[in-house]
Amino acid sequence: MERILIVDDEKNYLVVLQALLADSGYEVVTAQGGNQALALAAEEEPDLVITDMRMPQMTGVELIQRLRANFNEIPIIVMTAYGTVENAVEAMKSGASDYISKPFENTELLLTVEKALKMRRLLTQNRLLKEELQGYGEIIGDSKVMRQVYALIDKVAATRATVLLTGESGTGKELIARAIHTRSPRAEEPFVAVNCMALTETLLESELFGHEKGAFTGAAGRRKGRFEMAHGGTLFLDEVGEMSPSLQVKLLRVLQERTFERVGGNQPISVDVRIVAATNRDLAQAVEEGHFREDLFYRLNVVRIEVPPLSQRREDLPVLVAHFVKKYAAEVGRSAPQVDRQAMELIYRHAWPGNVRELENAIERAVILAGDSITPADLPLEIRPEERSAASTELPQNMSINDAVEDLERRMIVRALKEAGGVAAHAAEALGLTKSNLAYKLKKYEIG
Structure with a gap:
C-alpha cells in the first residue's frame, strides 16, 4: 500500500483528503505544518507528498526545498487556492512534480496522484536497474533497510578492509559479498567462495591452503587452495563461525601476515586477498563461550554489515516475487504468470523463516505448477496454514x-x-x- 503525506494548515482539508485517498486504497498520514511534515517524512518515508502552498511558519516552497534536500525521489504535488502561473512556476522550480488548484474535483486529484505515483514507480525501477548494472547483481529491494545495506556496500567496496556479514540463513549474504567485490578495485580479479560448514576440518584446510604431493593419503599431486586462487581478488568465507579452533589459528595468521603454507609444505606463500566472511551465529557470544577466538573475531569484524531478514523488509516482497516469477518462467520457457490476490495475501502473511532463499524456492515451485496465474494451490504447503494443519496428521x-x-x-x-x-x-x-x-x-x- 503506497503511503501519502498530506500537509495543510486547514484541518478540514486534511480530514476530507485523508478520507478520499484512504477510500482509494492509499495509506494516509497528515501534518498541519512544515515542521511536522518534515518529521513525519523522515519517520514514515511517504511515497508522495501533497502540500498546500500558503501556510504559516513555513511556506509550501520552503517545505519543498527542505524535502528535496533529503528525499530526492519523493514526488510532491502542490495545492494552491491562487492558481496563478507565477505560483505554479515557483513551485515547479523549487522541485514540485505537479500542482493542482483549489477547489478541485475529486477525480482530478486522484488522477494527479496516480500520475505522480506512476512516475515514482518508474524512477524506482530505473534506479534499481541502474544499481544492478553497476554491480549490485541479483540483490533485489528498495526498502529502507536495504538502502542502508547498499550505502555500506558502496562505502566499504573501495577499501581493502575485511568485512563480516551477519544475519539469518537465506538472507543473501553471498550476494552482498559478490556486490562488494564487483564494486571494488578488485572486480577484474577472482571472487572465490568456500562454505566452512560443508567440509570436515581436514578437507577444509586443504581447500583453503592447498596441499603438496603426498601430504596425506590420496594427495597424488600438488593442489592450489582457495587463497591462492583468490590472489588479487576476494575470498568469501561462508559460515566462518563453524571453523575449528586449529583452522581459526591458521586463518588469523593469514590475516595478520598475509602468508601461509600448503598442507604438507614449508614454503611460505604470500597472497593479496580481501576477506569477506559470513555467519548466522552470534560470534561475540561464541567468543564468550570459548568457541571462537577473540583475536580472530576482531580481525574479521573490521566492518560489519547486518543483512536484514525478509521479515524486516516485507515491502520488498512484490519486487522479489516479480523477479523470481520472471526468472523461473524464463528458465522453463513460458510467459510469466500473474500472482493472484489470494496467493499474494498468503505470501504476505507467511513469516518466511528461510528468508529470501525460501521465497525463491516457493516461487520456483509455483511457476512450475501454475497455469495462467499463480494461485494458493501452487504455493508450498507450509505457506497454506489451513491445509498444513490437516496435512500434519494425514499422509497420502x-x-x-x-x-x-x-x-x-x-x-x-x-x-x-x-x-x-x-x-x-x-x-x-x-x-x-x-x-x-x-x-x-x-x-x-x-x-x-
Whole structure:
C-alpha cells in the first residue's frame, strides 16, 4: 500500500483528503505544518507528498526545498487556492512534480496522484536497474533497510578492509559479498567462495591452503587452495563461525601476515586477498563461550554489515516475487504468470523463516505448477496454514514408507532450524547430527 503525506494548515482539508485517498486504497498520514511534515517524512518515508502552498511558519516552497534536500525521489504535488502561473512556476522550480488548484474535483486529484505515483514507480525501477548494472547483481529491494545495506556496500567496496556479514540463513549474504567485490578495485580479479560448514576440518584446510604431493593419503599431486586462487581478488568465507579452533589459528595468521603454507609444505606463500566472511551465529557470544577466538573475531569484524531478514523488509516482497516469477518462467520457457490476490495475501502473511532463499524456492515451485496465474494451490504447503494443519496428521494413501520418513525428516529439520534461530550448528546438535550430515540433508531437501 503506497503511503501519502498530506500537509495543510486547514484541518478540514486534511480530514476530507485523508478520507478520499484512504477510500482509494492509499495509506494516509497528515501534518498541519512544515515542521511536522518534515518529521513525519523522515519517520514514515511517504511515497508522495501533497502540500498546500500558503501556510504559516513555513511556506509550501520552503517545505519543498527542505524535502528535496533529503528525499530526492519523493514526488510532491502542490495545492494552491491562487492558481496563478507565477505560483505554479515557483513551485515547479523549487522541485514540485505537479500542482493542482483549489477547489478541485475529486477525480482530478486522484488522477494527479496516480500520475505522480506512476512516475515514482518508474524512477524506482530505473534506479534499481541502474544499481544492478553497476554491480549490485541479483540483490533485489528498495526498502529502507536495504538502502542502508547498499550505502555500506558502496562505502566499504573501495577499501581493502575485511568485512563480516551477519544475519539469518537465506538472507543473501553471498550476494552482498559478490556486490562488494564487483564494486571494488578488485572486480577484474577472482571472487572465490568456500562454505566452512560443508567440509570436515581436514578437507577444509586443504581447500583453503592447498596441499603438496603426498601430504596425506590420496594427495597424488600438488593442489592450489582457495587463497591462492583468490590472489588479487576476494575470498568469501561462508559460515566462518563453524571453523575449528586449529583452522581459526591458521586463518588469523593469514590475516595478520598475509602468508601461509600448503598442507604438507614449508614454503611460505604470500597472497593479496580481501576477506569477506559470513555467519548466522552470534560470534561475540561464541567468543564468550570459548568457541571462537577473540583475536580472530576482531580481525574479521573490521566492518560489519547486518543483512536484514525478509521479515524486516516485507515491502520488498512484490519486487522479489516479480523477479523470481520472471526468472523461473524464463528458465522453463513460458510467459510469466500473474500472482493472484489470494496467493499474494498468503505470501504476505507467511513469516518466511528461510528468508529470501525460501521465497525463491516457493516461487520456483509455483511457476512450475501454475497455469495462467499463480494461485494458493501452487504455493508450498507450509505457506497454506489451513491445509498444513490437516496435512500434519494425514499422509497420502499412496505415500511409500521412504517418502513418509523423508517428509518427517524434512519437517524436523525445518523445525529445528527455526527453534535454533537459523544457526545450523545448533540445529545439528539438537537433531543429533554432525554439521556435515546436516549440510547434506539441507541440500537434499532444498531447505534454505
